[in-house]
Amino acid sequence: xxxxxGLIGCGLMGGSxxxxxxxxxxxxxxxxFSKSPGTTERARQMGIIDAEAPSAMxxxxxxxxxxxxxxxxxTEASFKAIKPLLTPDMLxxxxxxxxxxxxxxxxxxxxxxxxxxxxxxxxxxxxVAGVENxxxxxxxxxxxxxxxxxxxxxxxxQQATALWTRLGCKVLTMSPEEHDAAYAAVSHxxxxxxxxxxxxxxxQPQGKDFLSLAGPGFRDFTRIAASDPNVWRDILLSNREELxxxxxxxxxxxxALEIMISDGNAQALEGLIEQASRTRANWSISSKNKx
Amino acid sequence: xxxxxGLIGCGLMGGSxxxxxxxxxxxxxxxxFSKSPGTTERARQMGIIDAEAPSAMxxxxxxxxxxxxxxxxxTEASFKAIKPLLTPDMLxxxxxxxxxxxxxxxxxxxxxxxxxxxxxxxxxxxxVAGVENxxxxxxxxxxxxxxxxxxxxxxxxQQATALWTRLGCKVLTMSPEEHDAAYAAVSHxxxxxxxxxxxxxxxQPQGKDFLSLAGPGFRDFTRIAASDPNVWRDILLSNREELxxxxxxxxxxxxALEIMISDGNAQALEGLIEQASRTRANWSISSKNKx
Numbered sequence: 001x002x003x004x005x006g007l008i009g010c011g012l013m014g015g016s017x018x019x020x021x022x023x024x025x026x027x028x029x030x031x032x033f034s035k036s037p038g039t040t041e042r043a044r045q046m047g048i049i050d051a052e053a054p055s056a057m058x059x060x061x062x063x064x065x066x067x068x069x070x071x072x073x074x075t076e077a078s079f080k081a082i083k084p085l086l087t088p089d090m091l092x093x094x095x096x097x098x099x100x101x102x103x104x105x106x107x108x109x110x111x112x113x114x115x116x117x118x119x120x121x122x123x124x125x126x127x128v129a130g131v132e133n134x135x136x137x138x139x140x141x142x143x144x145x146x147x148x149x150x151x152x153x154x155x156x157x158q159q160a161t162a163l164w165t166r167l168g169c170k171v172l173t174m175s176p177e178e179h180d181a182a183y184a185a186v187s188h189x190x191x192x193x194x195x196x197x198x199x200x201x202x203x204q205p206q207g208k209d210f211l212s213l214a215g216p217g218f219r220d221f222t223r224i225a226a227s228d229p230n231v232w233r234d235i236l237l238s239n240r241e242e243l244x245x246x247x248x249x250x251x252x253x254x255x256a257l258e259i260m261i262s263d264g265n266a267q268a269l270e271g272l273i274e275q276a277s278r279t280r281a282n283w284s285i286s287s288k289n290k291x
Numbered sequence: 292x293x294x295x296x297g298l299i300g301c302g303l304m305g306g307s308x309x310x311x312x313x314x315x316x317x318x319x320x321x322x323x324f325s326k327s328p329g330t331t332e333r334a335r336q337m338g339i340i341d342a343e344a345p346s347a348m349x350x351x352x353x354x355x356x357x358x359x360x361x362x363x364x365x366t367e368a369s370f371k372a373i374k375p376l377l378t379p380d381m382l383x384x385x386x387x388x389x390x391x392x393x394x395x396x397x398x399x400x401x402x403x404x405x406x407x408x409x410x411x412x413x414x415x416x417x418x419v420a421g422v423e424n425x426x427x428x429x430x431x432x433x434x435x436x437x438x439x440x441x442x443x444x445x446x447x448x449q450q451a452t453a454l455w456t457r458l459g460c461k462v463l464t465m466s467p468e469e470h471d472a473a474y475a476a477v478s479h480x481x482x483x484x485x486x487x488x489x490x491x492x493x494x495q496p497q498g499k500d501f502l503s504l505a506g507p508g509f510r511d512f513t514r515i516a517a518s519d520p521n522v523w524r525d526i527l528l529s530n531r532e533e534l535x536x537x538x539x540x541x542x543x544x545x546x547a548l549e550i551m552i553s554d555g556n557a558q559a560l561e562g563l564i565e566q567a568s569r570t571r572a573n574w575s576i577s578s579k580n581k582x
Contacts, residue, residue: 215414
């Protein structure tokens with residue numbers, strides 16, 4: 001389907017995309033670039049990329065598909081770097097967890113070429129970062145959200161949709177605003193909370209003892225707290241308005257529960273827990289492959 | 292090891308204990324009682340108990356070991372019900388997630404027999420309740436916290452320790468106060484937060500759409516929100532002082548992150564995320580069996 005993938009960012013997300021593309025037979029060659037030469041070299045040694053490029057621009061040379069898989073704040077610099085070598089049939093995508101800021105950066109830097117860019121957010125990840133943890137099946141069975149804008153070119157959007165579908169994903173299309181509001185609630189806020197909880201516990205004198213007693217509920221609840229600090233610093237800052245609004249709604253709900261607890265209002269408390277429990281029990285992850 | 296187990300409460304925790312005891316060959320007969328006759332009947336039909344008792348008192352008749360596995364607020368009534376049939380060699384345990392309140396109830400109601408009671412909290416559970424979900428391996432590889440008091444009899448404490456060890460658990464002993472402080476931080480607060488988050492999302496007009504977009508991070512983070520409302524109403528109320536204190540610490544940490552986000556203070560934000568991420572990455576569940 002594609003001749004050459006230019007991969008900018010050979011970490012977990014980029015490395016996994018490269019592996020998935022090769023496994024699905026969707027690309028012949030992959031040229032990779034990472035900010036850290038060590039990462040690019042490891043990616044080549046692991047056979048995830050075929051060749052190392054010395055710059056983002058050169059990673060794009062000769063590519064018909066480009067994936068930018070860097071922390072959100074580095075996206076604009078990547079756009080700038082590759083602009084000189086863009087060609088009219090190229091498909092450019094990212095994998096960022098926020099979309100409005102990335103689109104703003106694309107408009108500012110790609111300008112007349114902004115239509116080549118199909119903003120993408122695959123709902124997949126791991127709490128361990130780095131190319132070593134790349135996984136050809138990371139995206140299989142997951143949702144991918146595409147947030148095209150008016151200027152996005154139709155052939156590029158079609159290619160992107162076909163590609164992710166071939167990788168086993170369920171492709172959804174929505175506006176960048178809808179995307180950012182939804183993921184503030186169901187992803188960015190849970191991460192923020194998990195970070196705050198880990199710090200709240202470890203900051204106490206008995207924090208270590210407390211942690212040594214934690215069980216499987218805590219393990220699952222805090223799994224996302226181990227996420228990559230660079231990536232999540234950018235996400236929380238990029239989507240700050242939606243995130244802070246969601247955090248306020250959360251804190252109001254938390255405080256409503258606290259009042260019932262301190263008042264000993266068992267019936268009202270049970271009612272609110274029941275509502276939460278029912279909502280969660282009726283929820284299931286939306287994907288093709290529920291594993 | 293034991294002749295007869297009197298099981299009061301044939302739900303997930305009690306049913307799993309009965310199955311584990313039988314599987315390990317630690318008990319010959321099990322007589323069960325549940326508040327709901329349907330539950331007791333199902334437990335017998337499933338072969339989890341050998342006989343149904345019409346009351347908590349009669350479940351204890353002839354038993355040399357008694358497990359009380361009911362929501363925390365029903366523990367005192369169970370103690371009262373069984374008191375007339377206690378014998379001097381009996382071992383009585385519970386499986387409650389809070390310990391100070393259960394011990395207070397034991398002192399009030401068991402009085403001179405309080406030494407028979409070994410307060411126990413196995414760090415195990417599932418987000419699905421009910422005898423149907425009982426599992427002979429629920430406790431294997433998990434920690435069990437025993438919180439004896441001065442009056443706890445030494446033979447009972449030894450028996451309890453030996454029993455849980457035979458079930459594959461790692462047995463720890465601590466004071467009820469230490470227990471309740473630790474589990475407020477690593478279990479009760481995460482449940483409270485998970486309930487609040489589910490209600491925060493589902494209470495919004497676009498809540499359903501948001502939930503349909505959530506991925507594996509959200510799935511793990513909110514798993515505990517599906518927990519049993521009766522059980523958790525009681526736990527949150529029983530341990531309210533420690534819980535509310537932990538919730539305040541958590542909210543201060545959350546607000547510290549929020550301030551960095553709204554100020555756009557990337558460096559400080561990354562520092563706090565890094566601290567959380569490192570703490571979580573270095574943590575692992577303390578048990579014999581890490582599955």
